[in-house]
Amino acid sequence: MASASLSTLHGLAAALTSALVNVGIPILGLIILALLYAYPYRAFTLPYRNLQGPPPSSFVLGSLLTHAMAPLGAAYKPWVAKYGATLRYRSLFGAWTILTVDPVTVGHVLQHTRQFHRQATFNEFIGRICGKGVLVVENDDHKRQRRAVSSAFSAFNVRGMTPVLWEKSYELVKTLDALTGKGEAKDSTGTIDIHKYLMRATLDMIGLAGFNYDFESTGGRKNPLSTTLFGTVQLMQAPSLIRIFSSVFPVLFDAPTKLNESIVSTRRVMDTVGREIITARKKELEAEQVKVEKRTQLGMDAVSLLVKANMAADLRDDHRLTDNEVLGQIGALMLAGNETSATALTWASWHLAHRPDIQDKLRADLDSVDEDRPDVERLQTLPYLDQFVHELLRFDPPLHRVIRHCVEDTVVPLSIPVRGRDGKMMDSIKVSKGTEIAIAINEINRSKDIWGPDAEEFNPDRFAKAGIPASNVPGIWGNLLTFIAGPHNCLGYRFALMEIKIVLFVLVRNFKFEIDPADPVVERRVRSFTMRPVVIGRESEGIQLPVVLRPIKRD
Numbered sequence: 001m002a003s004a005s006l007s008t009l010h011g012l013a014a015a016l017t018s019a020l021v022n023v024g025i026p027i028l029g030l031i032i033l034a035l036l037y038a039y040p041y042r043a044f045t046l047p048y049r050n051l052q053g054p055p056p057s058s059f060v061l062g063s064l065l066t067h068a069m070a071p072l073g074a075a076y077k078p079w080v081a082k083y084g085a086t087l088r089y090r091s092l093f094g095a096w097t098i099l100t101v102d103p104v105t106v107g108h109v110l111q112h113t114r115q116f117h118r119q120a121t122f123n124e125f126i127g128r129i130c131g132k133g134v135l136v137v138e139n140d141d142h143k144r145q146r147r148a149v150s151s152a153f154s155a156f157n158v159r160g161m162t163p164v165l166w167e168k169s170y171e172l173v174k175t176l177d178a179l180t181g182k183g184e185a186k187d188s189t190g191t192i193d194i195h196k197y198l199m200r201a202t203l204d205m206i207g208l209a210g211f212n213y214d215f216e217s218t219g220g221r222k223n224p225l226s227t228t229l230f231g232t233v234q235l236m237q238a239p240s241l242i243r244i245f246s247s248v249f250p251v252l253f254d255a256p257t258k259l260n261e262s263i264v265s266t267r268r269v270m271d272t273v274g275r276e277i278i279t280a281r282k283k284e285l286e287a288e289q290v291k292v293e294k295r296t297q298l299g300m301d302a303v304s305l306l307v308k309a310n311m312a313a314d315l316r317d318d319h320r321l322t323d324n325e326v327l328g329q330i331g332a333l334m335l336a337g338n339e340t341s342a343t344a345l346t347w348a349s350w351h352l353a354h355r356p357d358i359q360d361k362l363r364a365d366l367d368s369v370d371e372d373r374p375d376v377e378r379l380q381t382l383p384y385l386d387q388f389v390h391e392l393l394r395f396d397p398p399l400h401r402v403i404r405h406c407v408e409d410t411v412v413p414l415s416i417p418v419r420g421r422d423g424k425m426m427d428s429i430k431v432s433k434g435t436e437i438a439i440a441i442n443e444i445n446r447s448k449d450i451w452g453p454d455a456e457e458f459n460p461d462r463f464a465k466a467g468i469p470a471s472n473v474p475g476i477w478g479n480l481l482t483f484i485a486g487p488h489n490c491l492g493y494r495f496a497l498m499e500i501k502i503v504l505f506v507l508v509r510n511f512k513f514e515i516d517p518a519d520p521v522v523e524r525r526v527r528s529f530t531m532r533p534v535v536i537g538r539e540s541e542g543i544q545l546p547v548v549l550r551p552i553k554r555d
């Protein structure tokens with residue numbers, strides 16, 4: 001009996017060993033081949049292997065975490081100083097990314113959108129949250145969608161959206177007024193996390209201006225869509241290996257993580273709300289019942305304009321958007337138009353609290369206006385407000401970089417030659433299909449070559465003295481790369497500028513900004529998409545900017 005079971009065991013062990021040998025050896029062979037391809041083969045055949053760059057800090061992740069975990073500028077700036085305006089660093093599994101601050105290279109990459117797409121992972125990830133809107137499509141689809149959406153954000157139409165910006169800004173004052181006395185129930189110092197309230201207000205603004213939908217979150221109302229969206233954005237803040245690896249293993253997009261589950265539910269709610277909005281707009285338009293509304297003038301929200309244009313009988317069929325594409329624009333506007341503006345305004349609050357001299361000067365400029373809601377012309381003639389906004393968006397571009405993915409082999413020019421590893425100067429580089437190019441917006445905006453030796457100082461006066469210095473930076477606004485350039489430039493930049501100016505006008509006239517007495521060390525970190533404030537030592541609390549607001553009595 002004992003010898004029978006021993007021989008069964010032997011048999012099992014032999015079968016297991018043979019299975020391991022039969023299956024294990026080929027798998028091991030495949031792993032070795034994959035590693036040889038990913039590392040030595042790829043490095044050896046890289047057409048731009050002559051570019052210099054930092055040694056990777058991790059075998060698998062390359063230099064990705066060095067950048068993701070560091071405060072703004074801590075990784076890219078020293079690399080650029082050491083290796084020149086265009087360099088390469090290793091990313092995932094032996095792949096390489098080119099990093100550039102060369103304005104001509106940047107202009108070339110941003111203009112040639114058929115050769116350089118946004119990252120496929122970015123498009124997939126964002127598309128899962130908000131649908132296939134202008135934010136994630138490429139080539140002809142992008143051209144068609146962009147044509148339809150961009151007219152809704154023309155200078156004329158943005159002017160029609162200003163009533164909602166004023167209304168929500170004053171609602172924000174009310175909310176903050178109620179909070180400041182109570183110190184947000186945490187203490188009685190008047191310290192509040194201004195970022196949270198700016199996120200709410202800017203969501204309401206883009207909701208109303210974008211698709212005539214009031215989230216009512218400035219006043220603190222819970223709405224299913226804003227709750228799930230903010231929940232998803234919150235989960236996106238933690239750097240995640242699963243997210244990083246999903247660029248190589250797309251199956252991970254469906255991994256049962258909290259974030260993926262939250263994305264699915266955000267999308268579900270967004271689809272339901274979006275379809276209701278589109279159906280309502282269509283009905284109104286069909287019945288020609290577009291009337292002057294309290295919040296938007298003449299149905300001037302972007303989606304109404306889009307639906308209206310889309311229903312025009314004389315529109316060419318190949319210019320028309322499907323209902324799903326219109327739906328995708330609602331998600332695109334919510335995502336692109338909320339966190340970006342809120343981040344800019346959050347950093348504005350930080351500067352105001354830290355620089356009372358600048359704050360006083362700005363308030364004096366704003367107080368020169370008699371009305372509470374000046375018209376666009378009057379607002380645009382306030383010189384220091386304009387300087388402040390230029391400097392804010394130069395110094396703190398909410399998106400500190402964009403990445404492009406090369407879809408065919410090509411050559412890109414360099415206007416700032418770099419010394420190759422072989423010691424020779426290079427004035428162009430061959431780029432192979434699959435390469436990613438990171439465009440370092442922040443480093444270009446803070447370049448000493450363009451802005452002078454004080455480029456790293458926040459100084460709105462620079463725009464008064466010299467105006468905007470001439471340079472070959474290809475930005476669509478202010479000689480800055482903040483809203484980038486080319487066919488994918490920020491479609492909402494006019495709206496964003498108006499929004500930032502109006503919120504500042506209202507907040508600075510109604511509150512004094514002061515540093516939190518605890519004087520927290522605040523660092524700029526990439527969180528979800530933008531460069532947001534994190535309090536050192538309190539990282540687990542997520543993004544926040546504690547400041548003290550003291551209400552100003554106005555007659």
Ligand code: HEM
Pocket residue numbers: 118134135136146206332333336337338340341344397398399402403482483484487488489490491492493495496
């Ligand atoms: C200060 C605020 C803002 C900044 C700094 C900013 C910046 C940018 C940047 C850098 C891009 C290019 C992204 C890429 O291609 O990788 C972009 C695209 C875009 N932005 Fe903004 N944005 C801001 C506010 C807004 C607002 C308020 C809206 C909506 C009204 C908006 C709508 C869009 C859209 C739809 C795109 C995609 C355009 C396309 O691909 O054709 N943005 N933005």
